[in-house]
Amino acid sequence: MNKPTNVLLDPALRATAKRRASDRGLSVSAYIRELIRADDATASNAGGDISSLIGIIGTGTEPSDIARHKHEMVRQAFRDGLDRIKLTRTDAG
Numbered sequence: 430m431n432k433p434t435n436v437l438l439d440p441a442l443r444a445t446a447k448r449r450a451s452d453r454g455l456s457v458s459a460y461i462r463e464l465i466r467a468d469d470a471t472a473s474n475a476g477g478d479i480s481s482l483i484g485i486i487g488t489g490t491e492p493s494d495i496a497r498h499k500h501e502m503v504r505q506a507f508r509d510g511l512d513r514i515k516l517t518r519t520d521a522g
Contacts, residue, residue, distance in 0.1 A: 436461065 438446060443457075450460035 446457050446460060450457045453460060453463075455463065
């Protein structure tokens with residue numbers, strides 16, 4: 430059984446809650462329940478699995494390709510960006 434809870438909101442926050450609830454087709458109460466559930470789920474997953482990230486920055490003492498070649502990669506990105514700018518200016522003129 431649900432139990433009523435009073436929440437005091439200033440007028441601006443209440444207006445925001447009403448608008449956001451309406452956008453979702455919910456009552457303000459349902460919207461607040463949704464927010465609490467989402468926050469609880471986020472808190473529960475805070476200590477999530479990071480196994481997919483292991484090795485992404487290298488293998489301990491060995492640097493990753495990005496660490497080894499970052500200067501070349503940044504230089505190439507700038508070149509590519511400048512080439513796009515030149516093409517855009519050429520196309521426009």
